[in-house]
Amino acid sequence: MSTKLRLAIVGAGPAGIYAADIILKAEKKFDVSIDLFERLPAPYGLVRYGVAPDHPRIKGIVTALRDVLDRGDIRIFGNVNFGTDVTLADLKKHYHAVIFSTGAVRDADLDIPGIDLPGSYGAADFVNWFDGHPDVPRTWPLEAEQVAVIGNGNVALDVARMLAKHADDLLPTELPPNVYDGLKNSPVTDVHVFGRRGPAQVKFTPLELRELGEVRDVDIVLYDEDFEIDPASQAAIETNKQVMVIHRVLQKWRERPAGTASRRLHLHFHSRPVEVLGEDTGSGPRVSALRIERTRPDGEGGVEGTGEYRDVPVQAVYRAVGYFGSPLKDVPFDDRMGVIPNYEGRVLKADEGGHSPMAHLPGVYATGWIKRGPIGLIGHTKSDAMETVKHVLNDQADWWTPAHPDEESVVELLRERGVDYTNLDGWHALDEYEQALGAAEGRARIKVVPREEMLAASNRR
Numbered sequence: 172m173s174t175k176l177r178l179a180i181v182g183a184g185p186a187g188i189y190a191a192d193i194i195l196k197a198e199k200k201f202d203v204s205i206d207l208f209e210r211l212p213a214p215y216g217l218v219r220y221g222v223a224p225d226h227p228r229i230k231g232i233v234t235a236l237r238d239v240l241d242r243g244d245i246r247i248f249g250n251v252n253f254g255t256d257v258t259l260a261d262l263k264k265h266y267h268a269v270i271f272s273t274g275a276v277r278d279a280d281l282d283i284p285g286i287d288l289p290g291s292y293g294a295a296d297f298v299n300w301f302d303g304h305p306d307v308p309r310t311w312p313l314e315a316e317q318v319a320v321i322g323n324g325n326v327a328l329d330v331a332r333m334l335a336k337h338a339d340d341l342l343p344t345e346l347p348p349n350v351y352d353g354l355k356n357s358p359v360t361d362v363h364v365f366g367r368r369g370p371a372q373v374k375f376t377p378l379e380l381r382e383l384g385e386v387r388d389v390d391i392v393l394y395d396e397d398f399e400i401d402p403a404s405q406a407a408i409e410t411n412k413q414v415m416v417i418h419r420v421l422q423k424w425r426e427r428p429a430g431t432a433s434r435r436l437h438l439h440f441h442s443r444p445v446e447v448l449g450e451d452t453g454s455g456p457r458v459s460a461l462r463i464e465r466t467r468p469d470g471e472g473g474v475e476g477t478g479e480y481r482d483v484p485v486q487a488v489y490r491a492v493g494y495f496g497s498p499l500k501d502v503p504f505d506d507r508m509g510v511i512p513n514y515e516g517r518v519l520k521a522d523e524g525g526h527s528p529m530a531h532l533p534g535v536y537a538t539g540w541i542k543r544g545p546i547g548l549i550g551h552t553k554s555d556a557m558e559t560v561k562h563v564l565n566d567q568a569d570w571w572t573p574a575h576p577d578e579e580s581v582v583e584l585l586r587e588r589g590v591d592y593t594n595l596d597g598w599h600a601l602d603e604y605e606q607a608l609g610a611a612e613g614r615a616r617i618k619v620v621p622r623e624e625m626l627a628a629s630n631r632r
Contacts, residue, residue, distance in 0.1 A: 180206070185215070185216060188236050207246065214236070224302065267573060277295060301346070330489050338351050349620060389435065518532045518536060598629065601625055604628035
């Protein structure tokens, strides 16, 4: 067997880039050549297309990812779609193994009546829009004065903040012009965030929460009935530092006098959404209210229903109840969990029940959210990649034997198929182009949205 490992990684977000970096730093015994395949013309995945543009801490993550790519020991093929432009059979011809790091970009379902009414949206779709994803429509129907956001995680707070924030306050960011125009014309006055559990059981982080209190001309509205602390919640406040900080922030906000801002962001706890209500506006039914059931602590750290229902008038609903992975052609997929079935990153055979570590599919691995589901922050992504890489490097007896392992054979394949792929130089060109657009308006960057413009900028060199 050749001592040169040709490794493909599908997905150039943090999970894929970290996996490549760990392998190159850890593998001294063999000459490792890594190619990253990304379906978009730009790398970084959800760091570029899944985080609100007003998060300054993301710049540090981008810098770390850029440093890895800019070393030049990892090739990147952008604008290449797995399943059509390249297939699993193709990868077997050109590589010894593949790691899938395609993430989770779809909205998880929320099975309540009325969730599919016009005016009801998935948070992931909205995030893709305001982050300038090239594969979503350029406009968004921002027509509601009162909006509901369902969920108590960081994505829910991102969505709520972006809906409530004045568009002019986002101009220092890389916000695309079409998104600015849409947000500028939004008539929103009230954004309601609903969580079924209490304030001691939220899933968002203190940093995300504090950011809400810093938004100009937006009042935070809390409700005293949501702050009856049961023994389990009190124990969480006393023993968990993150919960303690969140509790302190919320208590300070409760002490604030009533504000006079033009917009309000309401945080509702112990409010379980049970139905999206609609009414006919003349052109068919649309969202008119969200029905919630009040909950109470069950004494064991959870909640139970009270049988008390309330209808909150809203004209739009955003569900932020989690992300869900997408299946990949010829790769096993767990439709219930939205992940590639695996054992510590080794992809499992579809017909083996999915639990035995001996039932893995040789040469096929997974890392990131497509491996474990949409949980954990960036630190989890690194440790998760290390677990997968350990098996990649230890499974050399299971590597494929590629017929055409030379590096140029992949380039020839893409050219033969007419794939308009981009490379690292192309990403640098696009990066410089976006920065130049921003500099013209006194901003650090303006993100390019149309795929055709992204490709044109990438191919300037």
